[in-house]
Structure formats: C-alpha cells, structure tokens
Amino acid sequence: MDHQYHDFEPRQSGSFGRLSGASSSRRRSLSMSFGLSPQVDDDVESESVSEAGDIGDRALHSSRYSGSSRSRLSLDNTVESGIVVPIQEDPLFKPSLNSSLQVAPSPVENLSPLSHDAIIPSGETKKDEKEVPWLLEYITCLLSLAVFGILGVLARYCLQKLFGPEVVGATSDRSYMYLDLPSNMVGSFLMGWLGVVFKGDILKVSDQLAIGLTTGFLGSLTTFSGWNQKMLDLSVEGRWVFAFLGIFIGLFLVAYSIIFGIETAKGLKWLFKRSNIQSFRGTTFPHACISNKSQCLWTFMVMLLLILGMLWGTFATLEKKDFETGSSGAQLFLACIVGPFGVWLRWFLARLNGRGLGKNGTLKWMPFGTLAANVLAACVMAALATLKKAVDTKTCDTVASGIQFGLLGCLSTVSTFIAEFHAMRQSTHPWRAYAYAATTFLISFVLGILIYSVPSWAKGYD
Incomplete structure (x- = not known):
C-alpha cells in the first residue's frame, strides 16, 4: 500500500511525543491497522499522560538515540485525528512491539516541553548540518x-x-x-497557550526557549508547596472547612x-489561519537557526549566561543591603538567588515521569517525577x-521565607x-486524573500535618 503525504501541523514534542487525548475509537482503529493489542495501546496512553507535562533532561538523552525511529516513522505525517502514517521510503515496514511506534495526538494535547531536532520532511535529509554538542544543549537548557x-x-x-490584601484584596493568608x-x-492558563496550542510555533524558534517558558517560567510562576502550606x-x-x-x-x-x-x-490560532498568518512559518529566522543550530545555541547560551549573571549579581547586592531589615524585599531577593536550584531539581526529577515502578514499569500513568x-x-x-x-528570629524568618518562596516554590509546580491532570481527564481512563490529584494532596497534606501542624499544636506556637 502506498502512503501519501500531506502538509499537516508539525509535531509539538519531538521524537518522544505520544497520544494524550485521542478518542478510544481512534486508538482501536490504529491498533487494528498495525496489529497492536489493546494492552500495548493502553501502555502507550499510560506513558503519554504521565509525560504530558515534562520528562526533564531525559529528553536530551532520548533524542540522541531517536534517529532510527524518526527515519522509519514520522510524526509529522499526522492528521489532527491522531493517525500515524508510515514513511514512504520503507513501504515494507511493519511496526512491531519493539519498534518505536508512537501515536501522535491532536496538537493541542501534547504538552511535553522539549524536542530536539528539526523535523525531517519526507524524502529529504539533513545536508551539511553538523551535530550539535550535547553538552552545549544541556548547559543552554540549564541557563x-x-x-x-x-x-x-x-x-x-x-x-x-x-x-493580596494590600491592593485588590481578593486573596488572603x-x-x-x-x-x-x-x-x-x-500559570495554568498560560500553559494552555505556551505549552499546548502554540508550542509547535515556539519550537520552530528554539527548543531551549520552549523549555524555558514552560518548565522554567510557568513551573516557577505556579507553586504547589505554597498552596499546601497555606x-x-x-x-x-x-479552619478545617477553609482548608478543604x-x-x-x-x-x-x-x-x-x-x-x-x-x-x-x-480561537486565536483559527483567526491567524483565517488571516493567512502562519505564526513563525515561512520566516527566515527559524530556518536560519535550523541550518546553523550550533552557532545559534552558542549565541543563545552566552546571552542567557550574561542575563543570569546580571540577575544574580543585582539580587545578591540588594540582598546584602536589605538582609538585616528582614523585609519582604530581602526575602524576595534571596528567593530569586536560590530559585534556579529548585527549577533544576524539578527538571531532573521529571525524568521519572512515564517510567513507572520497577522493571515492568508498573503504574506508568502516574507522573512520579512531578509527584x-x-x-x-x-x-x-x-x-x-x-x-x-x-x-522566631528576624534572620531565621528571612532565610527560611526566602528558601520557601524561591527554592521550594520553584521545585513544586501546579x-x-x-497539564498531566488534564491529559488524564482526556484519556480513556479519566479516573486516573482524580486518583493522581488525590494522591498528591493526601500525601502532602498528611505529611505536612505531621511535620508542621502537630508540633504547632503540641508546642502552642502562635
């Protein structure tokens, strides 16, 4: 059977993107077409919903060994209904359980924050493109x-x-x-924009920009630990009723x-298409970066390094000046200094998403890294x-509050x-979303009571 190609929307998450919301009928038809068992189909979905938010630095490692799979199965040849079309250059290719068959989702469902290489169009190969040093990519991601x-x-x-109480008064401790x-x-609203719908457009510019916006900015803008502590x-x-x-x-x-x-x-993307605005498509900047990716990454890395040095230097100076006052500004400056370490640790832990427990990968649908x-x-x-x-001293309060707001606020994420909760709700097992949320809140809240509430009650702290 000859397979034709069409100009569909590009994939949004690189070689590791998978199904995270297609209907069960689509998956059944795909399973019958390629001879996949329902169990394998369910395993693919379980892994995909766990990876819907982030897979951390595993993306960089995975992309090093994904070339062969991309040459046999292209996720670019995907309609919005989630059908995967084998590449024409290998008409005898029959997917097996050992092949890296991946079911592409509707573009708005795939949230994984980092892809590696530009997509290779059918019938074309990369010409005169030097391999980008892995260490360069890794350092640029960290920055x-x-x-x-x-x-x-x-x-x-x-x-x-x-x-807060000082301005609008909508929220309070x-x-x-x-x-x-x-x-x-x-942050959750912007995840729908930057991490879902316009993700592919951002990836055309830079993978590192995409991961910085989603894992870095949105992950630090939102905080689960602050929510749980309140x-x-x-x-x-x-106030137990208020707590629940x-x-x-x-x-x-x-x-x-x-x-x-x-x-x-x-809706905005639909307006772009109605107005024949193709976002970044057709512009020279992304294509220039693709053709000379190493040079672009060096430039981006140096720029980020200078910005980070300037930010750290500024906040360190301000912190030294205001530390003794114990003001909220001193806590914020310290938070900005230690915040990146929380982001890095969360990114490393995200590699556990989609892996499951044990050698058999039990409970693959549970994002253990984010958890x-x-x-x-x-x-x-x-x-x-x-x-x-x-x-109960000013110094302790400044240091502890700075670490809480910066390091721990960035380590945890909503x-x-x-994003993982939403992907699970759209899957064939929506109950997993509520089981995941209940597990996260129950463990955090119960341990928090033992660590914080019980000592406060026992010692009579105000």
Missing part, C-alpha cells in the same frame, strides 16, 4: 531554566501583591482564596484555567515553617501538575 525561573518568581511575587491562587490560575496554616488555626475548600476550589479553578487557555489559544517534586517541596516547606515558629 534557560534559571533565567526564566527567576522571572517566574518575580511574576508570582507581583501577583501576590496585586491580588486567612482565607481559602490563598495568596498563590492567582499565580496558579494564570492549607496547613488554616488547619493549625482550626481551598483544596477543592483551588483544583477546580486551575483545572478550568488550562481549559480556558487552550480554547482561547485555539516527588511536589511532595518533597511541600514537606520541606512545612519543616521550615515549623523552624520559623520555633526559632502548571505541570495540571
């Missing part, structure tokens, strides 16, 4: 995460102040409308924020909150969490 992570911390602080709710909603604070005050309302209403609002982001971005990052950050956040009450 991009750091710079955008600091910007995310600053944006979260500004949203706290804007919607003593209400289920917690201080970080606006930033979590805005609910623990309410529990210590005996904060969890349920907060989850509802961020879940619909990403849906609203996706729908509005799709570990959120639970770890929530537990350390609770421990530092206990330490602040026990020591945007990635809600």
Whole structure:
C-alpha cells in the first residue's frame, strides 16, 4: 500500500511525543491497522499522560538515540485525528512491539516541553548540518531554566501583591482564596497557550526557549508547596472547612484555567489561519537557526549566561543591603538567588515521569517525577515553617521565607501538575486524573500535618 503525504501541523514534542487525548475509537482503529493489542495501546496512553507535562533532561538523552525511529516513522505525517502514517521510503515496514511506534495526538494535547531536532520532511535529509554538542544543549537548557525561573518568581511575587490584601484584596493568608491562587490560575492558563496550542510555533524558534517558558517560567510562576502550606496554616488555626475548600476550589479553578487557555489559544490560532498568518512559518529566522543550530545555541547560551549573571549579581547586592531589615524585599531577593536550584531539581526529577515502578514499569500513568517534586517541596516547606515558629528570629524568618518562596516554590509546580491532570481527564481512563490529584494532596497534606501542624499544636506556637 502506498502512503501519501500531506502538509499537516508539525509535531509539538519531538521524537518522544505520544497520544494524550485521542478518542478510544481512534486508538482501536490504529491498533487494528498495525496489529497492536489493546494492552500495548493502553501502555502507550499510560506513558503519554504521565509525560504530558515534562520528562526533564531525559529528553536530551532520548533524542540522541531517536534517529532510527524518526527515519522509519514520522510524526509529522499526522492528521489532527491522531493517525500515524508510515514513511514512504520503507513501504515494507511493519511496526512491531519493539519498534518505536508512537501515536501522535491532536496538537493541542501534547504538552511535553522539549524536542530536539528539526523535523525531517519526507524524502529529504539533513545536508551539511553538523551535530550539535550535547553538552552545549544541556548547559543552554540549564541557563534557560534559571533565567526564566527567576522571572517566574518575580511574576508570582507581583501577583501576590496585586491580588493580596494590600491592593485588590481578593486573596488572603486567612482565607481559602490563598495568596498563590492567582499565580496558579494564570500559570495554568498560560500553559494552555505556551505549552499546548502554540508550542509547535515556539519550537520552530528554539527548543531551549520552549523549555524555558514552560518548565522554567510557568513551573516557577505556579507553586504547589505554597498552596499546601497555606492549607496547613488554616488547619493549625482550626479552619478545617477553609482548608478543604481551598483544596477543592483551588483544583477546580486551575483545572478550568488550562481549559480556558487552550480554547482561547485555539480561537486565536483559527483567526491567524483565517488571516493567512502562519505564526513563525515561512520566516527566515527559524530556518536560519535550523541550518546553523550550533552557532545559534552558542549565541543563545552566552546571552542567557550574561542575563543570569546580571540577575544574580543585582539580587545578591540588594540582598546584602536589605538582609538585616528582614523585609519582604530581602526575602524576595534571596528567593530569586536560590530559585534556579529548585527549577533544576524539578527538571531532573521529571525524568521519572512515564517510567513507572520497577522493571515492568508498573503504574506508568502516574507522573512520579512531578509527584516527588511536589511532595518533597511541600514537606520541606512545612519543616521550615515549623523552624520559623520555633526559632522566631528576624534572620531565621528571612532565610527560611526566602528558601520557601524561591527554592521550594520553584521545585513544586501546579502548571505541570495540571497539564498531566488534564491529559488524564482526556484519556480513556479519566479516573486516573482524580486518583493522581488525590494522591498528591493526601500525601502532602498528611505529611505536612505531621511535620508542621502537630508540633504547632503540641508546642502552642502562635
């Protein structure tokens, strides 16, 4: 059977993109077409929903060994219904369980934040393109995460102040409308834009830009540990109803924020197509970067290094000046200094997503990397909150609060969490989304009570 090619939308997540929301009928037809069993089909979906938000630095390692799979099966030859078309150059190719068959989703469903190489159109090969050093890509990713992570911390602080008691008054420390709710909603909304609908357009410019915007900026703009800690604070005050309302209403609002982001971005993209605006397609800049990727990466890396050095230098100077005052500014400056380390740790932990447990990969649908990052950050956040009450000095409060807001705020994330939650809700097993959310909140909240609430009750801390 001869397979024809069409000019479809490009893939959005590189060689490791998979199904994260196609209907069961599409998957059944695909399984019958290629002879895949329903169990294999379910395994593919389980892995894809776990990787919907992030797979961390594993993307760089994976892309080194994905050339053969790309030469046999192109995800570019994909219609929006999720059908994969084998490449014409190998008409006898029959996918087996050992082949890297990947089912492409509808473009708005694939959220994985990093691809590696430009897509190779059918019948074409890369000419005169030197292999980009892996270390160069890795360092550029780390710098991009750091710079955008600091910007995310600053944006979260500004949203706290804007919607907090001092200005709008919509959020408060003593209400289920917690201080970080606006930033979590805005970050989830923007994930629908930058991490879903317009992801492919950003990837045409730079993979490192895409990972910086999604994992770096949006991951740091949103925070799960801050959310969990505010609910623990309410529990210590005996406001249990407010604590549970904060969890349920907060989850509802961020879940619909990403849906609203996706729908509005799709509407804007439709207007672009109606107006014959193809985003970055047809411009010379992305093509220049593809043809000379190594030089572009060197330029991008140097630029990011200079920006990071300037940011760290500025905040270190300001921190030294204001540290003794114990002001909120001193806490923010310290948060911006330590924030990148939280982003890097979360990126490393994200490699656990899609792996499952044990050699057999049990529970592949559970994003253990994101789960570990959120639970770890929530537990350390609770421990530092206990330490602040026990020591009760200006210096301790400044250091602990800076670490909480920066390092732990960037280590935990709501945007990635809600992207995975959304992908699970769109899968054939929507119950997994609620099991994942319940597991995350239950473990974090219970451990937080043991670490923070119980000592506060026992010692009578105010």
